[in-house]
Amino acid sequence: xxxxxxxxxxxxxxxxxxxxxxxxxxxxxxxxxxxxxxxxxxxxxxxxxxxxxxxxxxxxxxxxxxxxxxxxxxxxxxxxxxxxxxxxxxxxxxxxxxxxxxxxxxxxxxxxxxxxxxxxxxxxxxxxxxxxxxxxxxxxxxxxxxxxxxxxxxxxxxxxxxxxxxxxxxxxxxxxxxxxxxxxxxxxxxxxxxxxxxxxxxxxxxxxxxxxxxxxxxxxxxxxxxxxxxxxxxxxxxxxxxxxxxxxxxxxxxxxxxxxxxxxxxxxxxxxxxxxxxxxxxxxxxxxxxxxxxxxxxxxxxxxxxxxxxxxxxxxxxxxxxxxxxxxxxxxxxxxxxxxxxxxxxxxxxxxxxxxxxxxxxxxxxxxxxxxxxxxxxxxxxxxxxxxxxxxxxxxxxxxxxxxxxxxxxxxxxxxxxxxx
RNA sequence: GGAGAGGUGGCCGAGUGGUCGAAGGCGCCUGACUCGAAAUCAGGUGUGGGGCAACUCACCGUGGGUUCGAAUCCCACCCUCUCCGCCA
Numbered sequence: 001x002x003x004x005x006x007x008x009x010x011x012x013x014x015x016x017x018x019x020x021x022x023x024x025x026x027x028x029x030x031x032x033x034x035x036x037x038x039x040x041x042x043x044x045x046x047x048x049x050x051x052x053x054x055x056x057x058x059x060x061x062x063x064x065x066x067x068x069x070x071x072x073x074x075x076x077x078x079x080x081x082x083x084x085x086x087x088x089x090x091x092x093x094x095x096x097x098x099x100x101x102x103x104x105x106x107x108x109x110x111x112x113x114x115x116x117x118x119x120x121x122x123x124x125x126x127x128x129x130x131x132x133x134x135x136x137x138x139x140x141x142x143x144x145x146x147x148x149x150x151x152x153x154x155x156x157x158x159x160x161x162x163x164x165x166x167x168x169x170x171x172x173x174x175x176x177x178x179x180x181x182x183x184x185x186x187x188x189x190x191x192x193x194x195x196x197x198x199x200x201x202x203x204x205x206x207x208x209x210x211x212x213x214x215x216x217x218x219x220x221x222x223x224x225x226x227x228x229x230x231x232x233x234x235x236x237x238x239x240x241x242x243x244x245x246x247x248x249x250x251x252x253x254x255x256x257x258x259x260x261x262x263x264x265x266x267x268x269x270x271x272x273x274x275x276x277x278x279x280x281x282x283x284x285x286x287x288x289x290x291x292x293x294x295x296x297x298x299x300x301x302x303x304x305x306x307x308x309x310x311x312x313x314x315x316x317x318x319x320x321x322x323x324x325x326x327x328x329x330x331x332x333x334x335x336x337x338x339x340x341x342x343x344x345x346x347x348x349x350x351x352x353x354x355x356x357x358x359x360x361x362x363x364x365x366x367x368x369x370x371x372x373x374x375x376x377x378x379x380x381x382x383x384x385x386x387x388x389x390x391x392x393x394x395x396x397x398x399x400x401x402x403x404x405x406x407x408x409x410x411x412x413x414x415x416x417x418x419x420x421x
Numbered sequence: 422g423g424a425g426a427g428g429u430g431g432c433c434g435a436g437u438g439g440u441c442g443a444a445g446g447c448g449c450c451u452g453a454c455u456c457g458a459a460a461u462c463a464g465g466u467g468u469g470g471g472g473c474a475a476c477u478c479a480c481c482g483u484g485g486g487u488u489c490g491a492a493u494c495c496c497a498c499c500c501u502c503u504c505c506g507c508c509a
Contacts, residue, residue: 039470039471042470042472042478043472045471045478045479046470046471046477046478046479047478049479050477050478052489052490053490055489056439056489056490057440059439059489059490060440060490061439069489070489072489073489073490075489077489080488080489243431366431373468
């Protein structure tokens with residue numbers, strides 16, 4: 001959520017920044033108009049309430065059987081009616097303005113490149129090299145099914161499309177990768193491990209910006225709860241409505257993620273790339289505003305460290321405005337090389353939200369100098385998407401004989417196992 | 422699921438119809454004392470909104486209601502704790 005006062009103060013700045021995203025600008029004018037009306041109503045209600053409280057002071061000491069007291073009482077009834085009327089309108093206007101604000105996306109950082117789609121993203125750097133094969137590399141589902149360790153058909157039977165059953169060493173590989181990543185982030189990068197609930201309420205979904213715009217993308221269960229689409233939601237909301245004593249705060253969490261993938265019907269129908277349920281190790285940071293750009297670079301580096309340790313070739317791209325998520329001010333994607341698909345695929349998305357989520361979720365800290373609470377900046381990134389890491393390990397480690405070589409760094413987590421056969 | 426207790430400022434905790442944005446304590450800030458620190462003493466210290474400002478308004482779990490007036494009374498809901506039942 002953007003700050004209505006900043007918008008009112010300098011609407012042109014916001015208009016220009018949002019125009020880069022396209023049609024989002026129009027919602028801005030409606031919100032500005034509602035804000036003007038809102039302020040007028042506040043002044044009116046405050047004036048009435050002031051008159052009321054002055055009268056109340058007089059009534060405290062007045063003789064309750066006097067004529068003056070009776071006169072006050074009648075006047076007070078009248079004021080009470082007026083206040084109720086103004087307050088009702090105020091509540092409606094406030095709700096409308098707030099709803100509008102909640103639907104306006106974040107303003108992109110000036111550094112975000114122009115562009116309409118992922119084709120316009122800018123490659124910042126590349127690590128490692130494409131592995132060379134003396135045979136035609138297969139795609140991960142072919143490798144997994146040939147080994148008898150991936151079962152899409154039975155998953156479709158017991159649940160439906162876009163679900164998978166992992167078996168044997170592949171199930172263990174997923175578990176090993178998660179442990180490996182969590183150990184790296186907690187021991188080397190200063191994150192505290194968190195195991196949050198996998199169901200959250202609507203307030204949490206609003207706090208991180210998934211709602212109200214993307215309600216149809218989530219799986220809803222009864223009682224108004226929602227299956228988490230990412231650990232970002234429960235972990236960032238850990239500190240909703242709080243004033244943090246110290247920043248930065250860094251959390252990492254391994255959770256399942258559930259997404260309807262509404263609108264993605266034709267895409268990635270085979271394999272593990274686009275599932276309704278997948279697992280992810282997430283990195284979340286709460287930092288002082290002046291530190292968020294540096295924290296963004298650092299967090300991206302923490303995600304990169306996983307790929308480097310696994311020896312997986314990847315590149316880092318700076319998302320253009322057209323590809324940038326609604327809540328983010330800036331996002332760096334990590335794209336791992338998948339030889340079976342002969343392409344780079346997103347395996348991590350590292351975003352700086354600045355105060356956009358913090359304002360929605362009311363997450364603040366006390367700066368040492370002022371002691372006045374101030375909104376923090378929030379950041380998060382996958383470190384990494386575990387299912388897609390399994391894909392990368394399979395496709396990059398595949399051998400001519402159908403076996404898969406395990407990256408050395410991961411072997412301690414698999415009892416020393418060197419290859420999946 | 423049943424019975425009971427409770428939700429008040431950064432934290433603990435008092436407050437049962439008006440003089441309560443709220444006693445007291447802890448914590449924190451400033452000053453005194455000290456070479457310095459601790460201890461002690463004095464003062465200060467909630468959050469958010471509106472207004473150029475003086476100033477003003479709201480907020481005691483959430484939402485309604487009663488009343489001239491509600492932290493305080495009534496209703497609904499949410500959450501926490503204790504005991505019982507059930508259960509991985």
